[in-house]
Amino acid sequence: xxxxxxxxxxxxxxxxxxxxxxxxxxxxxxxxxxxxxxxxxxxxxxxxxxxxxxxxxxxxxxxxxxxxxxxxxxxxxxxxxxxxxxxxxxxxxxxxxxxxxxxxxxxxxxxxxxxxxxxxxxxxxxxxxxxxxxxxxxxxxxxxxxxx
Amino acid sequence: xxxxxxxxxxxxxxxxxxxxxxxxxxxxxxxxxxxxxxxxxxxxxxxxxxxxxxxxxxxxxxxxxxxxxxxxxxxxxxxxxxxxxxxxxxxxxxxxxxxxxxxxxxxxxxxxxxxxxxxxxxxxxxxxxxxxxxxxxxxxxxxxxxxx
Numbered sequence: 132x133x134x135x136x137x138x139x140x141x142x143x144x145x146x147x148x149x150x151x152x153x154x155x156x157x158x159x160x161x162x163x164x165x166x167x168x169x170x171x172x173x174x175x176x177x178x179x180x181x182x183x184x185x186x187x188x189x190x191x192x193x194x195x196x197x198x199x200x201x202x203x204x205x206x207x208x209x210x211x212x213x214x215x216x217x218x219x220x221x222x223x224x225x226x227x228x229x230x231x232x233x234x235x236x237x238x239x240x241x242x243x244x245x246x247x248x249x250x251x252x253x254x255x256x257x258x259x260x261x262x263x264x265x266x267x268x269x270x271x272x273x274x275x276x277x278x279x
Numbered sequence: 280x281x282x283x284x285x286x287x288x289x290x291x292x293x294x295x296x297x298x299x300x301x302x303x304x305x306x307x308x309x310x311x312x313x314x315x316x317x318x319x320x321x322x323x324x325x326x327x328x329x330x331x332x333x334x335x336x337x338x339x340x341x342x343x344x345x346x347x348x349x350x351x352x353x354x355x356x357x358x359x360x361x362x363x364x365x366x367x368x369x370x371x372x373x374x375x376x377x378x379x380x381x382x383x384x385x386x387x388x389x390x391x392x393x394x395x396x397x398x399x400x401x402x403x404x405x406x407x408x409x410x411x412x413x414x415x416x417x418x419x420x421x422x423x424x425x426x427x
Binding site: 155158159161162163164165167169170179181185187188189192193196197217218219220221222223224225228271 | 291297300301303304305306307330331332334335336338339341342347348349351352353354355356357358403
């Protein structure tokens with residue numbers, strides 16, 4: 132089922148805040164083998180000028196993935212078959228690192244909805260900001276919905 | 280960093296245990312990352328690493344080359360081929376980089392090459408990093424001296 136190009140620009144409601152915790156950052160950093168002290172120890176992060184433990188560069192996927200899938204992939208108007216979704220591209224553009232203590236809100240927008248070679252391509256841009264509207268990172272995920 | 284500089288290769292071993300840990304940390308429980316049966320059913324050669332896990336390894340290389348955990352300001356990849364992780368032993372992911380441009384006094388743009396078994400697993404992998412390391416100059420995130 133081809134994506135309706137009219138959905139480009141569709142904006143989804145802001146998500147409930149995701150509360151970034153030190154232990155979750157530590158768990159994520161450990162899982163990827165990132166042992167820099169600033170990902171584990173608040174004093175090490177503060178020595179670099181941050182308020183608390185900072186997260187590694189791909190950490191925001193936890194929030195953006197959850198938001199984009201719950202809102203967009205599951206949007207009945209789009210009719211996306213999750214079993215056919217393949218992650219195509221991914222990008223993070225930072226204003227500052229994510230840090231423990233952040234309460235982060237995701238606002239998703241459909242940036243692209245095209246068809247190519249029998250596959251549908253959906254690019255979702257997620258603006259991640261604090262619950263005080265301070266920008267933190269912009270995330271783009273390009274999803275390929277494989278054709279039959 | 281110098282324009283055109285070749286950055287030293289980083290090699291990462293990836294085991295099934297790593298994928299289990301990353302699934303828990305990232306909340307991505309897609310069974311293609313832990314079940315041989317499901318992976319085969321969808322036509323994969325075996326259990327594969329999460330694409331975001333491979334991107335996270337490339338992110339570790341960036342942080343390593345920059346010498347700072349908060350150096351990465353922009354990071355994008357395309358997922359070109361899966362990293363197949365054997366039930367025993369490990370897959371080996373190699374990350375190299377070239378400094379493509381120095382757009383500002385404290386910035387470097389890097390093109391990454393990420394391979395496994397001689398095949399490129401991430402394409403169009405590039406990043407922008409701050410090269411002003413440690414506490415030189417102002418904290419680029421706050422504009423104020425480090426520690427304030």
